[in-house]
Amino acid sequence: MNRANAVALAVALAGVVAVPWVAPTYHVLLMLPFMAYGVVLLGLNLLFGYTGLVSFGHALFIGLGAYTAAFLTGACKIRSLEIILVVAAAAAALVAMPVASFCVRYVKIYFGMLTLAFGMVFYTFLLKFYKLTGGDEGMPVARPFLLGRDLGAMPKTEYLAGPYYFYSLAVLVVALVVMWRLVHSPFGLCLKTIRDNPAKAETLGISVRHYRWAAFVISAVYAGVGGALLATPTGNVDPTLAYWTHSGNIVFMTLLGGFASFFGPLVGAFVFIYLQDFVMSVVPYWRLVFGAILAALVIFAPGGLMGLFARRRTVEVI
Amino acid sequence: MTNVVNIVMGGVFHASILFLVAAGLQITFGVQRVFNLACGSFYALGAYFGVSAVQWYAGAGGPPAFFVVPLVLAGALIGLTGVVVERGLLSFVYDRDETFQLLLTFAVVLMMEDLIRMTWGTAPVSTSGLYLVYGQARVAGATVPVYNLIVIGASLAIALGIGWLLTRTVFGRIIRATADNREMAEALGVDMRRTYAKVFTLGTVLGTLGGALVIPATAAMSEMGVELIVEAFAVVVIGGLGSMRGAFVGALVVGILRALAIAIYPELEMLVIYLIVITVLIFRPRGLFGGAAA
Amino acid sequence: MGRQGHSRVILRAENLTKHYGEFRALRGVTLGVSTGEFVSIIGPNGAGKSTLINLLTGLARPTSGTVRFKDRDIGGIGPVKLAKLGMARSFQLVQIFPDLTVLETLQAAVAARLGRGRRIFASLTGDREIQDGALEVAELFGLGVRRHALARELPQGDKKLLDVASAFALRPEIILLDEPTSGVSTADKTRIMEILVRAAKTIGLRAIIQVEHDMDIVFGYSDRIIALHQGAVLADAAPSDIQADRRLVDMVVGRRH
Numbered sequence: 001m002n003r004a005n006a007v008a009l010a011v012a013l014a015g016v017v018a019v020p021w022v023a024p025t026y027h028v029l030l031m032l033p034f035m036a037y038g039v040v041l042l043g044l045n046l047l048f049g050y051t052g053l054v055s056f057g058h059a060l061f062i063g064l065g066a067y068t069a070a071f072l073t074g075a076c077k078i079r080s081l082e083i084i085l086v087v088a089a090a091a092a093a094l095v096a097m098p099v100a101s102f103c104v105r106y107v108k109i110y111f112g113m114l115t116l117a118f119g120m121v122f123y124t125f126l127l128k129f130y131k132l133t134g135g136d137e138g139m140p141v142a143r144p145f146l147l148g149r150d151l152g153a154m155p156k157t158e159y160l161a162g163p164y165y166f167y168s169l170a171v172l173v174v175a176l177v178v179m180w181r182l183v184h185s186p187f188g189l190c191l192k193t194i195r196d197n198p199a200k201a202e203t204l205g206i207s208v209r210h211y212r213w214a215a216f217v218i219s220a221v222y223a224g225v226g227g228a229l230l231a232t233p234t235g236n237v238d239p240t241l242a243y244w245t246h247s248g249n250i251v252f253m254t255l256l257g258g259f260a261s262f263f264g265p266l267v268g269a270f271v272f273i274y275l276q277d278f279v280m281s282v283v284p285y286w287r288l289v290f291g292a293i294l295a296a297l298v299i300f301a302p303g304g305l306m307g308l309f310a311r312r313r314t315v316e317v318i
Numbered sequence: 319m320t321n322v323v324n325i326v327m328g329g330v331f332h333a334s335i336l337f338l339v340a341a342g343l344q345i346t347f348g349v350q351r352v353f354n355l356a357c358g359s360f361y362a363l364g365a366y367f368g369v370s371a372v373q374w375y376a377g378a379g380g381p382p383a384f385f386v387v388p389l390v391l392a393g394a395l396i397g398l399t400g401v402v403v404e405r406g407l408l409s410f411v412y413d414r415d416e417t418f419q420l421l422l423t424f425a426v427v428l429m430m431e432d433l434i435r436m437t438w439g440t441a442p443v444s445t446s447g448l449y450l451v452y453g454q455a456r457v458a459g460a461t462v463p464v465y466n467l468i469v470i471g472a473s474l475a476i477a478l479g480i481g482w483l484l485t486r487t488v489f490g491r492i493i494r495a496t497a498d499n500r501e502m503a504e505a506l507g508v509d510m511r512r513t514y515a516k517v518f519t520l521g522t523v524l525g526t527l528g529g530a531l532v533i534p535a536t537a538a539m540s541e542m543g544v545e546l547i548v549e550a551f552a553v554v555v556i557g558g559l560g561s562m563r564g565a566f567v568g569a570l571v572v573g574i575l576r577a578l579a580i581a582i583y584p585e586l587e588m589l590v591i592y593l594i595v596i597t598v599l600i601f602r603p604r605g606l607f608g609g610a611a612a
Numbered sequence: 613m614g615r616q617g618h619s620r621v622i623l624r625a626e627n628l629t630k631h632y633g634e635f636r637a638l639r640g641v642t643l644g645v646s647t648g649e650f651v652s653i654i655g656p657n658g659a660g661k662s663t664l665i666n667l668l669t670g671l672a673r674p675t676s677g678t679v680r681f682k683d684r685d686i687g688g689i690g691p692v693k694l695a696k697l698g699m700a701r702s703f704q705l706v707q708i709f710p711d712l713t714v715l716e717t718l719q720a721a722v723a724a725r726l727g728r729g730r731r732i733f734a735s736l737t738g739d740r741e742i743q744d745g746a747l748e749v750a751e752l753f754g755l756g757v758r759r760h761a762l763a764r765e766l767p768q769g770d771k772k773l774l775d776v777a778s779a780f781a782l783r784p785e786i787i788l789l790d791e792p793t794s795g796v797s798t799a800d801k802t803r804i805m806e807i808l809v810r811a812a813k814t815i816g817l818r819a820i821i822q823v824e825h826d827m828d829i830v831f832g833y834s835d836r837i838i839a840l841h842q843g844a845v846l847a848d849a850a851p852s853d854i855q856a857d858r859r860l861v862d863m864v865v866g867r868r869h
Contacts, residue, residue: 248424285435
């Protein structure tokens with residue numbers, strides 16, 4: 001990372017740390033879904049920007065992570081957020097492994113369709129088996145313990161804008177560091193060859209299917225962790241978390257920020273959440289505005305916001 | 319026994335509607351290689367517009383027996399707005415990766431969802447019991463609303479009409495040629511811009527028609543669009559992307575299976591359909607009648 | 613390349629046939645390539661060269677007959693396994709990784725060779741073997757100066773070189789080049805061939821097979837020429853032997869009598 005980027009990153013990090021002290025509570029709370037989606041999108045972009053696969057069913061893993069949090073804090077009475085995050089990651093990995101095996105044999109539209117189908121299977125399961133999952137009303141999520149501390153006595157907003165905020169930030173930073181190392185490793189380079197020219201990658205001895213599978217599973221783990229983080233602030237999980245339009249929205253967020261850039265997805269999550277909040281305060285029709293933005297993105301700026309700033313690489317369609 | 323016939327008839331009715339929407343999807347995919355996620359949104363548009371047309375008609379004192387006329391007309395006409403989507407948005411991305419085309423249709427889904435909300439609100443609207451004006455009939459021992467039979471008949475007629483269009487008309491030949499080999503068709507002088515516009519609009523008209531026709535039997539609700547696309551998608555996967563015959567058979571499979579599933583074990587409903595979709599995609603990706611595999 | 617020391621047959625095709633439905637693309641092709649050889653495969657379009665290449669590189673299964681690489685049947689084993697066995701190829705239509713730099717392309721090849729793809733947390737830039745290996749190949753092919761250029765922004769000749777270089781980076785035992793000088797200006801052709809031969813010596817390549825149309829290149833560099841005609845081997849001899857036979861020359865170059 002060059003000097004300018006490192007400085008920008010440090011400034012951004014400092015800004016995020018400072019938010020709870022300088023910004024009104026409302027905006028602090030808005031940062032929470034941003035951080036959760038940030039984790040999700042980091043993973044999704046491994047699949048999208050680095051491996052070239054567009055999944056329309058990734059919300060499955062977000063839902064899986066969220067419902068894991070609900071189950072653990074509810075039925076299992078396990079309140080440690082550390083355990084919740086680990087179990088969510090493991091659950092996501094376990095489900096992703098067989099799903100990935102099926103899906104990575106296909107590309108482009110067939111991959112999109114297959115992932116959409118899997119996502120909707122999970123949604124239907126969540127919706128219909130209401131005795132287990134609470135049906136369309138969903139399940140509540142109890143306030144988790146952070147680092148073993150029961151902070152139940154704190155008022156909700158204080159908890160969320162304080163300890164939970166920094167916990168989420170820590171998780172996001174860890175997720176960032178891990179993903180950075182991943183994409184800058186030989187593994188990451190192989191993923192990029194598969195994105196650019198799978199046939200040639202194979203002639204170099206790179207087994208396209210294996211690498212896609214690995215990318216899929218890793219991105220699912222990220223989505224699971226993000227889903228678990230997402231669940232606590234709302235205090236409730238419901239099946240719409242796994243609906244196909246939710247999958248579409250996170251792809252949108254990634255595109256918005258720029259899939260060709262490492263930090264693009266984070267930018268996308270940030271802009272999406274704040275813009276959605278802003279638009280909804282003015283008029284309830286955020287979908288109309290966002291649909292127009294997505295259309296404009298696809299037609300005029302497929303490289304997203306980061307793509308508009310790109311110097312070295314002009315963005316090409318995958 | 320009557321129960322089974324009832325269920326199957328319900329399934330066939332649903333299949334008739336599904337066929338219309340799926341046919342629109344197939345023709346767009348077959349010719350333009352675009353999977354139009356917004357086909358469900360046009361279905362919803364047709365439904366809402368159909369309700370408004372019928373309500374206006376009833377308010378203007380039209381005889382209830384002919385309510386299908388404004389319904390069908392409204393359904394077909396509103397589908398022509400598809401050309402706006404095609405010319406105004408889709409035409410800019412034909413040279414791009416299909417992923418981006420898909421995302422663009424998703425953008426249309428988002429926009430149309432809110433446009434419908436803006437125009438008709440969020441509460442469900444319906445034509446209430448108007449369709450019972452045609453009474454009921456007894457088919458193989460079961461009681462079926464005559465309206466449902468009319469719709470099934472209409473859908474069959476349209477299926478035959480599409481078949482005739484594809485095999486007997488110049489336009490149909492152009493469609494088949496372009497679906498087969500676009501570059502060659504272009505080289506032979508086919509005007510791609512106009513063909514694409516016409517094909518896409520035909521697809522959206524079929525979708526809105528399906529929405530309008532289903533309206534008397536149910537209510538128009540805001541989630542209709544996004545929910546139907548998943549069923550339509552199941553139909554085209556099972557039938558085979560791009561195939562009309564596939565849309566027909568696929569619609570029957572999905573419609574009847576769903577009706578059976580609801581009757582036997584309601585939790586299963588769409589689950590059974592999705593599992594079939596996944597199985598088809600894994601073992602025979604081109605579906606029953608589709609072309610080249612993934 | 614010149615034969616040196618003991619040479620043995622490293623790639624052997626026996627009675628290869630390939631039918632596509634009714635169409636017979638290859639009719640009983642038998643050939644062998646020994647270590648130390650530079651073999652050119654020539655023939656007019658439609659003679660079956662592409663089919664032969666696909667069979668020799670394990671991309672397709674023969675309808676009958678066998679292909680053996682180092683005494684191992686490689687019919688249809690696919691490019692990944694073949695690369696691991698020690699055979700690499702370049703393509704007629706140049707294949708690159710458009711959004712990767714020259715260096716990254718070569719790093720990927722070296723990483724694949726060394727089996728480093730499994731290392732998900734190791735640093736790419738910190739891996740000395742990958743870095744040095746990639747740089748070495750870049751320099752060998754004269755791409756060192758442009759190593760940070762994006763592959764898609766290279767001029768056509770350099771793209772070709774990169775395609776071939778990435779195959780070389782695998783340190784294969786045998787390399788199959790599909791029209792390495794096609795689409796390249798005449799001046800560049802010789803440059804590419806010279807680089808090829810020099811690189812082959814440096815990395816200890818055992819054999820080179822190329823498909824070529826340019827007869828000057830073919831006669832100038834090959835130890836042996838195999839001429840295909842309508843799916844069968846028309847001639848399999850040293851350049852001097854072929855040149856001695858006028859009728860053979862005419863048929864090989866494609867003139868009809």
